[in-house]
Amino acid sequence: MSVRVLELRNVHKSIKGKKIIKGIDLELFSGEVLGFLGPNGSGKTTTLRMIVGLIRLTEGEILIGGHSIGKEFVKAMENVGCIIENPEMYDYLSGWENLKLLASMEKGITKERMKEVVSLVGMVKRIDDKVYTYSLGMKQRLGIAQAIMRRPKLLILDEPANGLDPAGISEFRKLIRKLAHQESMAVLVSSHILAEIEMMCDRVAIIKQGEVVRVTTVENIVKDQGILWKVRDIQLGKKILEEEFQAAVTIKEDQTLLAFIGEEQVPGINKRFMEADVGLIYASRNQKSLEDLFLALTEGDEIV
Amino acid sequence: MYNLVGNEVYKIIMKKRLWVIVGILLILIGLFAYGEHYTRERTQNQIAERIGIDDVEDWREITNQQLMDLERRLDNPFIPEEGRAGIRVRAEQLRYYLAEDINPTTFSAAQFISNFMEQSIFLFLPLLIILLASDIVSKEATTGTIKLLMTRPVPRWKILMSKLLALTILEMIVILLMATIALGISYITFGIGGFREPVITGFRVVEGELDVSNIQTVSRGTYILMTYSLGYVVAFSIGKMALMVSVLVKSTAASIGIMMSSLIGGTFLTFFISDWEITRYLFNVNLRLTDFISGDLQPVEGLSLGFSITILLLWALASTVAAFGVFSYKDILD
Numbered sequence: 044m045s046v047r048v049l050e051l052r053n054v055h056k057s058i059k060g061k062k063i064i065k066g067i068d069l070e071l072f073s074g075e076v077l078g079f080l081g082p083n084g085s086g087k088t089t090t091l092r093m094i095v096g097l098i099r100l101t102e103g104e105i106l107i108g109g110h111s112i113g114k115e116f117v118k119a120m121e122n123v124g125c126i127i128e129n130p131e132m133y134d135y136l137s138g139w140e141n142l143k144l145l146a147s148m149e150k151g152i153t154k155e156r157m158k159e160v161v162s163l164v165g166m167v168k169r170i171d172d173k174v175y176t177y178s179l180g181m182k183q184r185l186g187i188a189q190a191i192m193r194r195p196k197l198l199i200l201d202e203p204a205n206g207l208d209p210a211g212i213s214e215f216r217k218l219i220r221k222l223a224h225q226e227s228m229a230v231l232v233s234s235h236i237l238a239e240i241e242m243m244c245d246r247v248a249i250i251k252q253g254e255v256v257r258v259t260t261v262e263n264i265v266k267d268q269g270i271l272w273k274v275r276d277i278q279l280g281k282k283i284l285e286e287e288f289q290a291a292v293t294i295k296e297d298q299t300l301l302a303f304i305g306e307e308q309v310p311g312i313n314k315r316f317m318e319a320d321v322g323l324i325y326a327s328r329n330q331k332s333l334e335d336l337f338l339a340l341t342e343g344d345e346i347v
Numbered sequence: 348m349y350n351l352v353g354n355e356v357y358k359i360i361m362k363k364r365l366w367v368i369v370g371i372l373l374i375l376i377g378l379f380a381y382g383e384h385y386t387r388e389r390t391q392n393q394i395a396e397r398i399g400i401d402d403v404e405d406w407r408e409i410t411n412q413q414l415m416d417l418e419r420r421l422d423n424p425f426i427p428e429e430g431r432a433g434i435r436v437r438a439e440q441l442r443y444y445l446a447e448d449i450n451p452t453t454f455s456a457a458q459f460i461s462n463f464m465e466q467s468i469f470l471f472l473p474l475l476i477i478l479l480a481s482d483i484v485s486k487e488a489t490t491g492t493i494k495l496l497m498t499r500p501v502p503r504w505k506i507l508m509s510k511l512l513a514l515t516i517l518e519m520i521v522i523l524l525m526a527t528i529a530l531g532i533s534y535i536t537f538g539i540g541g542f543r544e545p546v547i548t549g550f551r552v553v554e555g556e557l558d559v560s561n562i563q564t565v566s567r568g569t570y571i572l573m574t575y576s577l578g579y580v581v582a583f584s585i586g587k588m589a590l591m592v593s594v595l596v597k598s599t600a601a602s603i604g605i606m607m608s609s610l611i612g613g614t615f616l617t618f619f620i621s622d623w624e625i626t627r628y629l630f631n632v633n634l635r636l637t638d639f640i641s642g643d644l645q646p647v648e649g650l651s652l653g654f655s656i657t658i659l660l661l662w663a664l665a666s667t668v669a670a671f672g673v674f675s676y677k678d679i680l681d
Contacts, residue, residue, distance in 0.1 A: 058678070095498045097679040120500040127498070131491035135361055144357070147350045148499045189495070 045072040048082050048108060048122070048197045048229040049094065055102035056089060056253075063089050065253040065282040066103070073196065076219060078244035078261075079235065082341050086253040087233050088128065091201050094231070095125050108196055112337040124195035126203060130186025134175035138166060138185050141174060149331070152192055163218065179206030187215070191222065198222065198230045204239055216243050241333045251341050264336055269303045269329040271295070272312075275322025285318055288312060301329060351505060354492065355513030359479070368475050368521060372528045375471070379463060380536040387454050406450045414441045447564075457542045457567040459533035464574040465641055467525070469634040471612070472578055473585045475521055477606045480589035482599040483510050484674070489598060494679060507594070507674045511667065514590060518582040526575055541609035542568040548640045549672060570640070580656055584663035585610075591666035594674050627654075630662040 045205060049071035056064040064086045069075050081087040092098040094105055095113050096119070105112045110119035132141045138213065142161070146152035161170050164184040183206050188199060200219075204212050220243065222228045234240050240247060241261055249257045274280040280300050284290045288311075289304040304312075316323045329335065358367065394412050417438040421431060444450070464472075484507075487493040496506050544567045565573075589606050596602045613631020626632050634654035640652070 090618060092679065097494060097497055099676070099678060117500045117502055120498065122500065124500050127494050129491060131495065133358065133361075133492055134490075135363075136358075140361075144354050145495060145499065148501055320572070342655075 045227070047071070047132075048073050049231070050106040051090075051094070051103070052092070052106070053083050053103040054093060054100055054105060055094060056086075057101045058097065063253055064093070067250070067253075067255050069248060069258070071197070071229045071231060073229050074223055075246065076223045076230040076232060076244045078232055078240035078247040079239060079250065080233070080237070080247055080337060081250035082342060085250050085341070087250055088201060090250065091125075091199055091231070095123055095127060096120060097127065097198060121193075122196040123199060124190035124193060124197070125199035125201075126183075126186040126190050127199070127201050129205070130182045132174045132182060132185055132189075135173065138170040138172050138181075138188075140176070141185065142170075142189055142192065146192060149193060156192055156194075160192045163191070164188045165214065180208060180211050182216060183207055184211075187218070194226070196228060198228050198233045200230065202234055203232060204234060204236055212239065219243055237333045237337060247333070249337060249340050252283060256340050257336070261333075269301050269335070270299055270306070270309055270326060271329050272300045272302075272316070272326050273298075273324040274300065274316065275324070276320075277321065278332045280316065283315060283321065284312065287315065301335070348505060348509065348611075349384035349510030351501070352512045352516075355483075355509050356516060359483070359513060359517055364479055364482075365517070365520070365524075368478060369479075369524060369528070371475070372524060373532075376463060376525075376528050379466070380433045380459060380532050383454070383459060383462065384536055407445065410441055410445055410450075412484045414438055414445070417441070454537055455542075455544065455567070456530065456537045457544065457571060459537055461546075461567065461571045461574045461637075463529045463533075464525065464571075464578050465637040468574075468578050468581055468637050470614070472521075473610050474580055474607070475525075476518060476582050476585045477589050477603060477610070479517055479521065480514055480586045481593050481602040481606055483514060483590060483591040485597055485599045485602045488679075503675045504671060507671055511587070511590060511670075514586050515583065518586045519579065520580055521528045522575055522579050523632070524598055525578070526571070542566065542571075545615060546570040548573075567583065573640055577640070577656075580636060580659060584659040584666075587663035587670075588630070588666045591670040594670045628658060630659055633658045 047070055049069070051067050051069040054064055054067045055062070066119070067086075067090060077089070079087055089098060094107070094112065096116055100113060105119075107119040108122040110122075112119045112240055118143075132138070133144070136144070139157075139161075142157050146157060161167055164185050164187050166181065166188065169181060174185070177185065183203065187200075187203065190200070198219075204215065207215055216239070219230055219232070223230050223245075232240065232243065241264070244261055246258060246260050247264070248255050272280060277294060277298060277300065281292050281294065284292045284300065284302050284304075288302075288304065288308060290304045292300055292302045295301050313323060313326055391409060394409050397412070417434050420426060421434055421438070426434070480531050484493070487496065497503060546565055546567050546569075548563055548565060548570065585606075589602070591600075593602045594603050596605060610631055616626055616629065616631065627650060633650065636652065636655055636659075639650075639655070
């Protein structure tokens, strides 16, 4: 049974009189991967930093495993593993020394556990080298190792795929899904790579100008992802879709028609297009569903 | 807590900052020893030549001559009153040495060690401590590793406390390094030990006059212990101030710059506005702690050893309070 691991209640943050976060409510359950999306300057990183106690709340409350991050910092943080922005480590120490240093700051992380996470992130060969010799991808792996070594109930990853090569990204995705579904961690991931989020996450929350504008399951996004038509006579095609099939239609940049409509209606529409001589070239499923949703929700935004 | 302090000490050692300090000490003490040796010899030879003796080892004659030189300078009407006080003190000391049959011209390894601390306590020692302490928080802020520390299940005050304790330990190590390196180099240069030789301490200047009522004779070894303990007081308080600046300022360069300029700027202040009442409460005016026991003249009148130590410790306390206040509440935004 899934347990509520993280809860944000009406979280506000003002910095120097400027409202950065304007009342965020969010929940995260064990065994679930939540993607946190938002344009630059939307307050994504600020929110993540507030969750791990790096930034104080102006108003509201954040509970991790039932403990308030403001009032019971230590108890709350015992449940959290995180990488915030870049995976910075002490570069004059080796990877292993870094892990040892961080492990010694709390109880219960054994040497065996450390070895286990090192092999889990595929760093066994290089763990005794100094961190300044590491590539960004290797630092990222070390960062993940330190985040998961205490077996957190909540894992927070800010831009985790940064610097990983395609094979690394795919491995990382598998690791995250494994941690969530087998060890029932709750994972909160922020990323700009929407395709990545779509493949990795169970739910997404989209944040815009300090407010969560949409929380939905990836399943839902894929389900109403819409159908694309490439036709010669765009205006006529649009008119038919709107008038005869009551669909909401947008004309995309590449001069295709996008309509959110059930798949079962597609043969009928295609048949009607043929009859009306719209000049149908192809019809397809919209592949960039999350990107479209993201842009639709956040478009026209200035960075504030 | 023990783990955390261990981690911090380990980090400072692995940063190799301590090796830089050892390097600087080796070079500087080497130069200082050579310089001291050279000047001693030259003055002795000059005086010996002037009074026409061949034996530079006859300290009574040389001291007598130095005393006469000083008295002659006191007759010079162009020397200002502040300068006169200093000369009078020095002359009084020489007279005391002659009367008590103590040779002030010998130069031993032990004397060099205490001299070195007397010369470095107000600038060189603070600089070493600044070098050690200025990046202790700011470097973690610049590289972002502060986020690693602050997202452990450890309250923030404990993190800063571990840094403060590690720093306090390393200040002690720096003082010990200074003593050890000075001992090593001076043994090579001057040979003689001289830890048992008597030192006269407790001279005080009251309104331009030398007060000899509190004079005590201690062994050179004890005297070294006294000067290096006072050195630790300075290292301790400068370290806490550097820690505070390191918390307040994100860049290490700025942090070192602020500490250095306030240290050096404060020394200037003592020259220009020494009669302004408030200057005596500045930390930089109170750094010359060893002068109180060696009998050198203080730049600002009316200071005493107790007063100066109190001021330094108050600065350390205020810095620590400020550092903890800011560190516990600040938002880590980047």
